[in-house]
Amino acid sequence: MQKKPYIVIMAGGIGSRFWPYSRNGRPKQFLDILGTGRTLLQMTYDRFIKLSDKYMFYVVTFKEYLNIVQDQLPDVPAEQILTEPLRRNTATCVAYASYRIFQKDPEAKLIVTPADHLIIQEKSFYSTMEIALQAAELDDRLITLGIRPNRPETGYGYIQYISNHGNPVKKVKTFTEKPNIKLAKTFVESGDFVWNSGMFVWKANSIIKAFEKYMPDVAEAFEEGLTHFGKPDEEEFTRKAYSLVKNISIDYGIMEKADEVYTVLGDFGWSDLGSWLSLHETKEKDDLGNVVDANAVLYETKNCYVKVSPEKLVVIEGLENFLVTESENVLLICKLNGEKKFREFVSEAKKKGEDYV
Structure with missing residues (x-):
């Protein structure tokens, strides 16, 4: 053996x-x-x-x-x-x-x-x-x-x-x-x-x-x-x-x-779950390709990932291929495939304060 x-x-x-x-x-x-x-x-x-x-x-x-x-x-x-x-x-x-x-x-x-x-x-x-x-x-x-x-x-x-x-x-x-x-x-x-x-x-x-x-x-x-x-x-x-x-x-x-x-x-x-986009691909989606982990109302919105605290109502109109997410003290709205920009996002957020990163 x-x-x-x-x-x-x-x-x-x-x-x-x-x-x-x-x-x-x-x-x-x-x-x-x-x-x-x-x-x-x-x-x-x-x-x-x-x-x-x-x-x-x-x-x-x-x-x-x-x-x-x-x-x-x-x-x-x-x-x-x-x-x-x-x-x-x-x-x-x-x-x-x-x-x-x-x-x-x-x-x-x-x-x-x-x-x-x-x-x-x-x-x-x-x-x-x-x-x-x-x-x-x-x-x-x-x-x-x-x-x-x-x-x-x-x-x-x-x-x-x-x-x-x-x-x-x-x-x-x-x-x-x-x-x-x-x-x-x-x-x-x-x-x-x-x-x-x-x-x-x-x-x-x-x-x-x-x-x-x-x-x-x-x-x-x-x-x-x-x-x-x-x-x-x-x-x-x-x-x-x-x-x-x-x-x-x-x-x-x-x-x-x-x-x-x-x-x-x-x-x-x-x-490899390397990004929000790769996570979006693994999740169950609605008829328009949206992953909704939130209390949300969507209008003319396709292929988006929405992850927001259920304590808030999120209303979105006219977005396609976007990420809308919040965590603690940060709200982020960006292109769902914009992972190459994330280092820049984090770098700029750090200038605003260490508690944002």
Whole structure:
């Protein structure tokens, strides 16, 4: 019987594209975005506990979110909630968890997942993950889950794979980060591109070899940690390590460069819930494409997302493809697909006062 995998949940993001509902002090992964009674982080834990055991979970998060993670995931051992002193993107996050787990179990196999994804068809997801876990048995293989696209989407990265009929494990040919709409249409029409889900499977030893080859500065920083992990000076060590490495994603730092990268194709009702638009796509809509989470009266309004406290009556006339939402002390009205402007929105709001972000 194969050993169960370790589960690494990346939970340190700030969720700025879900502002103003998502705030710096409590980003979207800690919110009940879907109205299920469980936060996105808790739903991720619930999904993966069926594949592993609670003592095999590691959560990597920003230092200020430690108490939130402990409150929301009380079954995860406290020493396995790894806090980042600085935000350094996913490559550093993955390195910290991988070296930490490797120190404990050199034969470990890891599933790395963001904390804020939606997966609707869990049975199909588990079947896909089982194929990925088996594929990762071979040394040096780095496996990513690829999602079959159902539309040209500019908000996701794309993976081009080499077709080998009958084998669900495909050799990766290229990675492309968030293309323009013309290129996205070309990718979807070609049939040999999938969305990059941001979920990975590999042996701890395989990803560490990749760090040593493609990101030697990160490898050097964290190899030293093997003598500090679990010791009183671990926090001091991580501060030093994070100060020495660049802000870079695992895709750009390793996956785009490595030779032994494979993708397992999946179709299990996936969304990265990266924006209000992606959430709008998952929600039940009225006959005109509106998602209404409010006490609202709409006139000549189509394809909008309205989320306002039920204590207020919202009357809207003549809007199309708009987001209307309020949270605490902020009312936001903008284009539903205007996620590229959100950094600017948040930056300007911060100038008005810290309590708006």
